[in-house]
Amino acid sequence: MIGFIKKGLQKTASAIKEILPEKVLKIDKETLEEILLESDVPYEIVEEMIYYLPPQEEVKKADVKRVMKAYFIYKTEKEKQDSPFVELVIGVNGAGKTTTIAKLANNYKKSGRKVMLGASDTFRAAAIEQLKRWADKLEIPIVYTKQDHDPSAVAYDTISSANAKGIDNVIIDTAGRLHNHANLSNELKKIVRICGKAKEGAPHRKILVLDGTQGNSAINQAKSFNEIVGIDAIIITKLDGTAKGGALFGVARELKLPIIYVGVGESQDDLIEFNPDEFIDGILDAIFVSENE
Numbered sequence: 082m083i084g085f086i087k088k089g090l091q092k093t094a095s096a097i098k099e100i101l102p103e104k105v106l107k108i109d110k111e112t113l114e115e116i117l118l119e120s121d122v123p124y125e126i127v128e129e130m131i132y133y134l135p136p137q138e139e140v141k142k143a144d145v146k147r148v149m150k151a152y153f154i155y156k157t158e159k160e161k162q163d164s165p166f167v168e169l170v171i172g173v174n175g176a177g178k179t180t181t182i183a184k185l186a187n188n189y190k191k192s193g194r195k196v197m198l199g200a201s202d203t204f205r206a207a208a209i210e211q212l213k214r215w216a217d218k219l220e221i222p223i224v225y226t227k228q229d230h231d232p233s234a235v236a237y238d239t240i241s242s243a244n245a246k247g248i249d250n251v252i253i254d255t256a257g258r259l260h261n262h263a264n265l266s267n268e269l270k271k272i273v274r275i276c277g278k279a280k281e282g283a284p285h286r287k288i289l290v291l292d293g294t295q296g297n298s299a300i301n302q303a304k305s306f307n308e309i310v311g312i313d314a315i316i317i318t319k320l321d322g323t324a325k326g327g328a329l330f331g332v333a334r335e336l337k338l339p340i341i342y343v344g345v346g347e348s349q350d351d352l353i354e355f356n357p358d359e360f361i362d363g364i365l366d367a368i369f370v371s372e373n374e
Contacts (some may be wrong), residue, residue: 089345089353089373090360093326094367095122104370105339107139116368120327121296126152126155126334142206146361152330153357155337164352165197165243165251167276167283169236171269172290174257177318179208181290181344182252183215185344189221189250197246199239199253200225201232201272212254222246232256232268233275240279253284266309273310291332293317293343300335307336317355318344326364336369 100116101108110131117127133148134140168185172178179202186196198216202208206228216223223241236253241252255269261312276283289312291299306312315336320326320343333340340355 082230087345089320089343090326090363090367091321093364095334096120096324097364097367101368104368106370107141108145108236108368109139111299113140113145113368116227117327119324120364121325122327123297123300123331123334126330132358136280142365144367146365149361150357152334153340153361155333155339163166163282163285165240165280166285167240167243167246167251167253167280168286168288169253169255169273169276169284169286171255171312172311173302176257176290176292177344178257178290179211179229179254180347181213181316181342181352182212182254183219183320184344185251185342185351186215186221186250187349188217188352190221194249196221196224196250196252197239197243197248199235199251201235201239202254202255203228203232203235204254205231208254208257222248226333233272236272237275237279240276240283244280246297255257269310286310288341290316290318293320293328294323294325296323296328297331299328300331301358303332303336307338312336312338314339314341316340316342316344321345329360 096119097116100119108132113132116126121350130140130148135144170182170362186198196281198212198347200209200223203226209225213223213225224235224242226235239251239253254276255272260342273284289303289306290304315338317329342352343355345351345353
């Protein structure tokens with residue numbers, strides 16, 4: 082997780098340093114407000130944070146951390162024991178969805194699980210080829226078809242094959258659909274329905290991939306997907322490429338869904354489990370000196 086703090090919040094920390102060149106033991110609320118807004122914490126959340134801080138004008142790290150932690154109190158369900166455990170990965174083009182699937186598969190494989198991929202993004206031949214290349218690199222099986230074939234059929238065949246082969250984890254890609262395209266939204270609902278026919282209870286987890294560089298603009302996108310199929314968890318990508326790390330407070334508060342991983346680089350090992358305490362400390366360590374220093 083140290084790597085995540087250094088890589089994932091490096092640009093956010095740099096933006097903070099422009100406002101506050103030297104770390105402090107205490108910070109006045111006006112400067113703190115400026116820092117939080119610059120980090121893309123939503124305005125209404127910044128106002129809430131300031132309101133719930135102690136009444137004195139200057140506050141310590143412990144005061145701010147206590148308030149920040151309240152935004153990550155959501156129910157996190159444990160992974161179900163179903164085998165195969167089926168995950169449907171959703172998100173718009175450019176969010177890093179396919180690469181995230183590969184990283185997630187790599188994490189599972191490293192933990193000793195058997196993984197299978199399903200290429201249900203059949204709108205773009207390039208998406209199928211990209212996922213195939215990752216499957217070859219990771220040496221894991223993949224179910225795919227030609228461009229424009231029925232995505233639901235691919236999902237069904239993937240789950241059926243995984244059942245027969247004793248696979249532990251199934252990860253199914255979907256088209257990088259725009260959330261305001263009704264026909265594509267209907268297709269996503271169909272994929273969910275067909276997954277349930279292939280295995281009762283599937284998909285066991287519907288994961289939304291959000292581009293961290295989009296900041297708060299990703300929240301409305303997330304709300305739309307949640308209304309369509311009911312999202313279970315979120316993965317934030319490209320956190321290392323943005324100074325908008327504070328946007329995660331808005332995502333957690335508005336959706337009340339667990340952020341399970343963050344992407345902090347391009348390699349297959351750059352998907353890190355999200356830990357709210359580590360994340361908050363990563364931001365606050367750019368502001369405050371340790372009381373022991």
